[in-house]
Amino acid sequence: MPGSATNLVSLLLLGFFLGMRHATDADHIVAIATIVSRQRTLRGSAMIGAAWGVGHTITIMVVGGAIILFGVAIPTRLGLSMEFAVGIMLFLLGVLTLTGAGRIGRVAGHGHSHEPRLPAHAHVHSHGDYVHSHIHDHDQEDHGHPEDRTPIAWLDRSAFGYTTLYQWLRPFVVGLVHGLAGSAAVALLVLTIIRDPVWAMGYLLLFGVGTIGGMMLITLALSAPFALTSFKLTRLNWQLRVASGLISFVFGLFLIYNLGFAQGGLFTESPSWEPH
Numbered sequence: 001m002p003g004s005a006t007n008l009v010s011l012l013l014l015g016f017f018l019g020m021r022h023a024t025d026a027d028h029i030v031a032i033a034t035i036v037s038r039q040r041t042l043r044g045s046a047m048i049g050a051a052w053g054v055g056h057t058i059t060i061m062v063v064g065g066a067i068i069l070f071g072v073a074i075p076t077r078l079g080l081s082m083e084f085a086v087g088i089m090l091f092l093l094g095v096l097t098l099t100g101a102g103r104i105g106r107v108a109g110h111g112h113s114h115e116p117r118l119p120a121h122a123h124v125h126s127h128g129d130y131v132h133s134h135i136h137d138h139d140q141e142d143h144g145h146p147e148d149r150t151p152i153a154w155l156d157r158s159a160f161g162y163t164t165l166y167q168w169l170r171p172f173v174v175g176l177v178h179g180l181a182g183s184a185a186v187a188l189l190v191l192t193i194i195r196d197p198v199w200a201m202g203y204l205l206l207f208g209v210g211t212i213g214g215m216m217l218i219t220l221a222l223s224a225p226f227a228l229t230s231f232k233l234t235r236l237n238w239q240l241r242v243a244s245g246l247i248s249f250v251f252g253l254f255l256i257y258n259l260g261f262a263q264g265g266l267f268t269e270s271p272s273w274e275p276h
Helices: 002-022 026-036 042-070 076-105 151-160 164-193 197-229 234-260
Strands: 121-127 130-136
Touching: 002 164, 002 197, 026 042, 026 076, 026 164, 026 197, 026 234, 042 164, 042 197, 076 164, 076 234, 164 197, 197 234
Parallel strands: none
Antiparallel strands: 121 130
């Protein structure tokens, strides 16, 4: 009996470390990179990783719990649809990132007074999430718009307010969607090694905690280049954002094609799905 308990504890610890490993999956890293590309602080990036991990854990616990406790069987098309949703999400994240980053090339005109002053010049800078280029001179009054009048700031203010909750809601929802794709595989794996439902749910919980910790570490590593370049190297910061958006866009298209028409065949007459 003591040996059996020790083995179960070892399995639970294994679940924690496998959760940390699970956070490094390619689709997870691609998605979170597009989100932290807008962050300017490491602390904010760590909180984004935690929000993603919490969302992921909730889905794992709900879907995995239904499989473990109630023996729910996920149909092939439903399982494919859950993974297909990840492709759609990555595609949209890429589009949104590229659309926002594309504004850097837009030159905005601003009013100037007629008093003589130093020549105007093009200037690339950032306002929080918004990086752009426009003509201005060294007079602060001629900048043209305060930070709270940029398009993204206006959207955040008018649609969502200034709440910190909104900043964490995006990675939380992304984590929920990612949890849909992996929950069935994790739950089925647990059932093969742990027969007791209580211990199996404990394994899922520790797996989720490990995923949260792992994603916090990953977001810290990913956000460092964006945070370091956000103030003085705005051109490089913009290039990094474009790169992250392109990767997410292309990877999302690949998943959509592979799951929808090729290997998975979601939209064909004979779909094939194996949780992984």
